Amino acid sequence: MKTIRASHIAIGTELTSAQTLNTNSPTIAKFLQEMGIKNQVHIVVPDDRKLIMQSFDFLAPESDWLFVYGGLGPTTDDFTRDMVSDWSGKVLQLDEAVWQHIQDILTQRGVVVRDFQKHQAMFPVGAHVMENSKGTAHGFHLSAKGKEIFVLPGPPKEVQSILENYLQQWVQEHSTTSDSEITEIWNTMGLGESEVSYQIENLVKDCDVVVGYRVHLPYVEVKITYLKSQTEKNRPLVAAIEKTLQPILIYRNKYPYPDFFKTFFQKRPALTLIDDVTRGGIFADLKLWVDQWDIQTVAYFNHPVSSPLTPKGTIPPHMAWISITQEASNAVKVILKSDSLELDFEISTDPYAKTLAERKPLVLKEVIYRQLMERISKIISKQPVHSV
Numbered sequence: 001m002k003t004i005r006a007s008h009i010a011i012g013t014e015l016t017s018a019q020t021l022n023t024n025s026p027t028i029a030k031f032l033q034e035m036g037i038k039n040q041v042h043i044v045v046p047d048d049r050k051l052i053m054q055s056f057d058f059l060a061p062e063s064d065w066l067f068v069y070g071g072l073g074p075t076t077d078d079f080t081r082d083m084v085s086d087w088s089g090k091v092l093q094l095d096e097a098v099w100q101h102i103q104d105i106l107t108q109r110g111v112v113v114r115d116f117q118k119h120q121a122m123f124p125v126g127a128h129v130m131e132n133s134k135g136t137a138h139g140f141h142l143s144a145k146g147k148e149i150f151v152l153p154g155p156p157k158e159v160q161s162i163l164e165n166y167l168q169q170w171v172q173e174h175s176t177t178s179d180s181e182i183t184e185i186w187n188t189m190g191l192g193e194s195e196v197s198y199q200i201e202n203l204v205k206d207c208d209v210v211v212g213y214r215v216h217l218p219y220v221e222v223k224i225t226y227l228k229s230q231t232e233k234n235r236p237l238v239a240a241i242e243k244t245l246q247p248i249l250i251y252r253n254k255y256p257y258p259d260f261f262k263t264f265f266q267k268r269p270a271l272t273l274i275d276d277v278t279r280g281g282i283f284a285d286l287k288l289w290v291d292q293w294d295i296q297t298v299a300y301f302n303h304p305v306s307s308p309l310t311p312k313g314t315i316p317p318h319m320a321w322i323s324i325t326q327e328a329s330n331a332v333k334v335i336l337k338s339d340s341l342e343l344d345f346e347i348s349t350d351p352y353a354k355t356l357a358e359r360k361p362l363v364l365k366e367v368i369y370r371q372l373m374e375r376i377s378k379i380i381s382k383q384p385v386h387s388v
Contacts, residue, residue: 001179001229005040006032007063009055011070011080012154013046024069024152024159031163035171036180036228037065047077056087066147070154072137074117081122081140084151088144090124098129102136130166134158141166148174180228184238187219187255188248189366196220196245203240208233218363219250250370257369258289264376268320268338274301275324277332278365282324285365315339324368334368336376343375 008025015022022044029039040062045051059066071080085092099121106113123129123140130139130150137153139162150167152159188196193215200222204211208230214221222245226234242249265271275282283300304325311321317339327333330350336343352363 001177003038003181003227004036004064004175004178005038005062006065006067007041007059008039008043008067009052009059009069010042010044011047011052011068012044013048013077015044015070016046022069023156024154025067027156027159028067028152028163028167031168032171033181033183035175036178036182037171037175038181047071047079049079049083052080052083053087056083060145060147064147066149068149068151069159070152072120072139072151072153074120074136078119080151081119081124084142084149085124088124088142088149090126090142090144092122093125094118095121095123095129098123098138101138105136130162132158132161133165134161139166141170178228181225182228182231183223183225184241185221185223185253186241186245186249187221187251188245189218189220189250189363190248191220193220196222196248199244200241203237203244207237209237217359218366250366257285257373260373260377261286262289265320268318270297270299270319272299272301272319272321273324274304274322276303277324277326277361278368279361281361281365282368311337332364332368334371336372341376341379343372343379345371345375347371 006029008029010022010025012020014020025042029042032039041059043055043059045055056066068080068084071078071083081092084090099118102117102120103113106117117136120137124142124144127140127142130141130152132138132153135153135155135158137158139150139152142149142151152162193213197213200211204224207224209224209226212221212223212225214223222241224234224237224241271286273283273286280302283298283302286298304323315321315337320336320338322337323333323335325333327346330348330353332347332349334343334345334347347364347367349360349364352360352367355363
């Protein structure tokens, strides 16, 4: 079996000039990684025809799939489709259905339809249009020169739309025969990177795996990567690493908290958060997650609130209330109230007494997440499914 290799080209002078951060290729690469596809190379290029063409030529020999982002708009600096057409040898042709769709959207928005906007409905011959339900710039998928080429718009929400509308299903269907890469991840807390690596290196010695370490406070991550065809061979190694890291292991593989709290909060979209412990860390996370969930409102206080704001009696089903306060010099008090859940517990900070002051809020944030998830899960497991 062959391992499928993917490479990424993000196009836009706003990216190379650091005016805008490229989040598109990491989003797709993360999904591909989870599907076992090997991400080979990421390139960011300006709106420069010569550099774009050179990027295609550079990536093609080492890639099976090419993902291209940006430059699908209606203006003169949006010429990605022309570059793909030139490189692939596939001429552009008008898709009448897409052109009608664009006209309908522009008319609904009160925008004057102009002839030059028709360029957004031009696609290489043989390309499959990838629906963008968040804008007028549809993407397209083209097979050419022995490669699968996926061309997506620049706005992140539109990339997410195409991922959900087309790419997820297509990749799932076409990655089953690949000798996929499997990455096992352990996230630990309590020991430094050098000490963690010291414990692991003897285990991976002479093993056919790629090992890596990463510090992302407050965690030290350990990961090994191997081919699916080597799964059975590497089972003893995975078990040995698991046993070695167990005393300091916090979570395996995917960071669990965004998905867990989304499941909890999506039925309680009005949240009040009081937090004088994590220096805004939990609110920052929630703000990031809420932008992705598109369902939540958060009222945030970074200090204890007066008693009139403290909920009394039954809380409405659409609301949740969380208070995280410094109870004493060595304890944090956590209270959660919702229509079907009520938690009130303390977390000792003694185990983190020697943690650097600037890192302690980060550490406590993750400890609070874990405690909340474990306690909520325990209560929910005893309740009917509909009350989650």
